[in-house]
Amino acid sequence: MEHQLRIAVVQAAPVLFDKESALEKVADYAAQARNEGARLLVFPEVFVSGYPRGLTFGARVGSRTVEGREDFARYWRSAIVIPGEDTSRLGEIARETGLYLVIGVVERDGEFSGATLYNSIIYIGPDGELLGKHRKxxxxGSERLLWGQGDGSTLTVIDTPFGRIGGLICWENYMPLARMALYAKGVDIWIAPTADSRDTWQATLQHIACEGRCYVISSNQFVTKSTYPSDLQGYGDIAGDxxxxxxxxxxxxxxxxEYxxxxxxxxxxxxxxxxxxxLVAQSRFDFDVAGHYSRPDVFELTVHETKQTIVNFKG
Structure with missing residues (x-):
């Protein structure tokens, strides 16, 4: 395993619901990271195409508005299919810069209804290949109105020349069993894209680093009202913010x-x-959560990694 690795982390936001803006920023930051000598570049949660902080989408208990549905449709149009044309474009960026790219995206279901969205991470190799994805x-909270639930089939860990990369999205990192499932896969670099900017989030990052004896990389968006299109139906939701x-x-x-x-x-x-x-191996000398510090005679975790589907077609 290669011991020295330079990484880069993006803190930025695209124009909300504007896929082209997000993809252009990915290309720009990838070029910057390459010039800095980085080999791994991490983007925030749902960077493509934005985290709609503060928007209600016209939803109340028992009712939804026409305007809210229109904003959701706009979000849906800005989502990407995995794999698809947009992941191929991101692959070209990775290949041109020689970077491993880890990017938070809004994923549109390309297999069944085509309407459900997911909060996902995609992993792209420096050869441009899509290496895997994880669905939140x-x-x-209110995110459940926007995104469906992932399943155990995308608890993804990627092997690289410098170690194993994997992670969870935002408050998934507070799920002890999900963390344990990834620890058991030998994660060396933990990716934690988030939308949480509170001080308590920093304690979470440090806890995971100590618990997993791994590097933890967290990427969040820096968002201002200027990144929100003024013609959003729900723009009034943030007008007073x-x-x-x-x-x-x-x-x-x-x-x-340590930071x-x-x-x-x-x-x-x-x-x-x-x-x-x-330092990863050195840190596990006295604590290896999935190794000598585990107690399989006392505790057992079963993870269902089969893809879940409501319909199974048989010939």
Whole structure:
């Protein structure tokens, strides 16, 4: 395994519901990361095409509005199919820059109804190949109106020359059993894209680093009202909010819980860090959560990794 790795983390936001804006920003930041000598580049939760913070989509208990449905349709149009034309374009960016790309996306179901959206992470290799994806298991709060639930078939961990990469999205990271499932797959670099900019999120990152004895990379959007199209039907939902809607907090934490890059707040930016992958094994000397510190004689976790479907067609 290669021991030295330079990574980069994006803290930015596209124009909400504007896929072209998001893809252009991916290309721009990939070029910057390449120039910085990075080999792995991480983007925030649902970077393509934005986290609709503050929008209600006209939903109340027992009713939805026509205007809210129109905003949802706009969100749906800005989503991507995996694999598809947009992942091929992202693959071209990865190939041109030689980067591993980890990108939060809004995924549109391309297999069944075509209407359900998912909050997903995609992993793309430096050869442009789509290596895998993860769908958020439980959308949080009002997110459940927008996104469906993922299943165990996308608890994805990717092998690379510098270690195994995997992770969970935002508040999935508070699910102990989901974390354990990934620890058991030997994650060395934990990806935690998020929309949580609170101080308590930083404690979560440090806890996972200490618990998993892995590097933790968290990427959040820096969002201002200027990134929201003024012609959104629901723009009035945020009209009275502060100009900064999400302050960020992207950070990189080492396998003993120390900051490699401290959280960035209140500005857009690209974080760059050098990771010594040898520290992962060193940190597990006295605590290996899925190894010598586990007790399979006392605890057992069963993970269902079969893809779940309501209809099975048999010839």
């Amino acid at each position: 298991l439980v959308p949080t 502060e100009q900064i809607l999400c302050r960020g907090g992207s950070a990189v934490v080492g396998p003993l819980g 490699i890059v401290k959280p960035l707040f209140n500005e857009e930016g690209l974080l760059v860090a050098d990771l010594d992958m040898a």
